[in-house]
């Protein structure tokens with residue numbers, strides 16, 4: 011570390027000199043007002059400012075992260091000195107107050123002398139303290155800036171996408187292991203892409219959708235039914251397991267009526283087999299379930315009992331793209347006992363950050379079967395590949 015002292019007429023002038031000679035990395039250690047020598051035999055000296063700064067002399071040899079750690083250490087050390095000085099001055103202020111009181115007791119001459127000199131000391135101390143405080147604020151600001159700078163561009167990309175901290179760290183580590191001459195951003199995209207799996211498994215036999223309340227299960231079932239029946243010309247049957255909410259049935263029944271496809275409601279476990287049996291002519295039976303809280307083990311066990319009654323070919327866990335990272339953990343674990351084999355991510359149109367796609371993949375460890383992008387039945391459902399999803403997460407593309 012190099013320490014240098016600068017003297018000039020004003021603080022502005024000193025700072026310009028420092029910036030010109032040392033750049034933006036110099037740290038101010040101390041500043042004080044001085045009289046600058048000038049004129050014949052130093053007789054006509056002028057007021058000025060003396061500033062002492064420090065700068066790291068081997069910045070070229072270290073990487074940016076090390077630099078930032080050093081800067082932060084230096085700032086912390088300087089802040090400790092400043093705090094100590096402020097404390098000492100507060101104490102000396104109290105002491106000088108004591109001296110003043112003592113002088114009052116000793117008599118009129120002592121009073122005047124004592125008060126006069128102590129007032130000057132107090133004033134100087136106050137100036138010093140306020141300057142120290144200013145410096146402390148400057149250092150806080152520098153510390154804040156240096157912490158911000160220490161984040162790499164890739165880290166910022168991941169943070170902006172709302173990717174879970176641990177997943178982001180893992181991704182960055184993987185990026186570091188790629189040794190080729192692609193750009194960092196391309197490597198990042200590659201790693202994200204490899205962390206997302208999708209499946210284009212055909213929808214057939216008995217397909218069931220499970221997931222928390224309001225994520226879009228019924229709407230998604232209607233979209234699937236629409237595609238299968240209207241586009242792929244398959245025979246589709248709709249079935250809903252409703253043990254919980256009056257009204258949930260009506261929603262799906264309306265879609266079934268519009269599309270002219272069979273619809274049944276199952277209220278008890280016993281009815282499950284006969285309901286499925288009644289749709290044996292269908293190529294695909296789509297089963298809707300009422301939303302369950304992933305924390306309610308009883309409700310999920312009940313659902314499992316219904317599912318055990320028939321030979322389900324695929325279970326899709328439905329999760330909204332707007333779900334917070336911690337809640338994704340709870341949902342992924344809460345529904346694991348239903349052995350879901352893929353995930354449908356809904357409401358992509360309702361967010362501007364898509365990191366949750368990666369969070370969902372990492373936490374469920376299951377491929378994505380569909381994403382939904384709006385309320386329109388049957389249009390707003392898609393199968394996106396991992397490259398498209400990676401571009402979305404990195405904001406290279408929009409929906």
Ligand SMILES: Nc1nc2c(ncn2[C@@H]2O[C@H](COP(=O)(O)OP(=O)(O)OP(=O)(O)O)[C@@H](O)[C@H]2O)c(=O)[nH]1
Nearest residue numbers: 223224225226227228229300301357382383384385
């Ligand atoms: N913006 C947007 N809204 C959606 C999407 N999918 C569903 N919705 C809306 O989300 C709301 C809830 O959808 P539902 O299909 O009833 O959700 P659910 O999971 O069946 O809800 P429960 O049966 O109560 O558990 C409705 O207003 C839907 O129109 C989507 O992809 N984007």
Ligand SMILES: [Mg+2]
Nearest residue numbers: 227228258300
């Ligand atoms: Mg529903």
